[in-house]
Structure formats: C-alpha cells, structure tokens
Amino acid sequence: MATTPDKMSYERRRAVDAATQVYLAGGAVDMSALATTLGVGRATLYRHVGNREELIATVLAEATERTMRRVSRSVTTTGAQRILDLVAGQMHAVDKAKPLHDFTSREPLLFVRLALMPGKIEAVSTAVLAEALTEESESGRLSLPLPVDDLALAIVRICDVNLYAPLLGGDRAEIDTALNLVALILGVERAPSH
Structure with a gap:
C-alpha cells in the first residue's frame, strides 16, 4: 500500500x-x-x-526558528537597532542553550557541518532575518546597503562564525565582534558592551 x-x-x-x-x-x-x-x-x-543528518538538521532548524521568532517578539526597538537587538538576542539565546551545548559536545563536527554550511539552519536563519530587514526597510526605518537576501545571509554568516568560534578553534563565542560587524554593515554605531 x-x-x-x-x-x-x-x-x-x-x-x-x-x-x-x-x-x-x-x-x-x-x-x-x-x-x-x-x-x-x-x-x-x-x-x-x-538520514540521521537530515533529521538533526530539521530539528536544529526548527529550534533556530522558534528561538528567532521568540526573540523577535520581545524586541521593541525599530530600524537598525531592531536588527541588532534581534541578532544579539538570538546569539545570546543560542550561546546559553543547554541542548545545543550537549549536542556540540557530543558531535562538534556534525554541528559545524550543519550550522556553518549552506542548508536548513542557515536558510531558516536567513529567512527570518530577511523578514525583519524587509519590515524595517519598507517602513522607511532602515536603508539597506545590499539586497535584503544578500544582507540577511551576510549577517547570518558573520554571526555564525563568531558565535561558534569555540568549535572552530577559538576560546569563546565572539558575540560582541559579530554585533560590531553587523552595526558597521548597517551603518550605525553600537553602544559599547559592559
């Protein structure tokens, strides 16, 4: 049947x-x-x-989308600041996510392959960020320096490589570095972190 x-x-x-x-x-x-x-x-x-890798990619992509949408609902700022707050909230949430830490401890190479290569996780992150960029651009609160999909993808890749720095040989997540680069791309100044 x-x-x-x-x-x-x-x-x-x-x-x-x-x-x-x-x-x-x-x-x-x-x-x-x-x-x-x-x-x-x-x-x-x-x-x-x-296969198992496809299933895990789906699980991680859905977790990424849930987190990004939850963070997005909590952001009250507009324009470039909204994008920075969304990216910062997402990065901090991911950095603190115990299930992800458990997974990356067990299977760091699989995670690097799934998260840092084009695929489901990158696609969902880019799509959700592109939605926010489009909303801010269409409302006149943000001038985009690149086409929206290119900009969203660039931001996602900057954030990923800095967030997952420990898996790539770094000592710790470089969230401030990523946020400074995103602010630079968006043409705004970022308040120094404490």
Missing part, C-alpha cells in the same frame, strides 16, 4: 517531534531507538525523515 502525502507528512512530523524531544532532553538522536519509540521500522523512519 502506498503512503499518501498527508500520511507521510503526519509520520514525518511525528518523527521530527520525537527527535526534538530527545534533543531538548540533551540526548543523542539514535535512529534505531527513535524507530522503536515510534513503532516503525528503521527503513520506514528513513523514508519519512531522510
């Missing part, structure tokens, strides 16, 4: 949600254990979600 698209979507959602629960609890996403939890075979699970 062929699986209908709706059933496939439902089963995929179930698998992603179950993997998200494991991730948020600080556990390792194991495809055999996940298949058992869902009451399906491994082949069925792979058919629904792709």
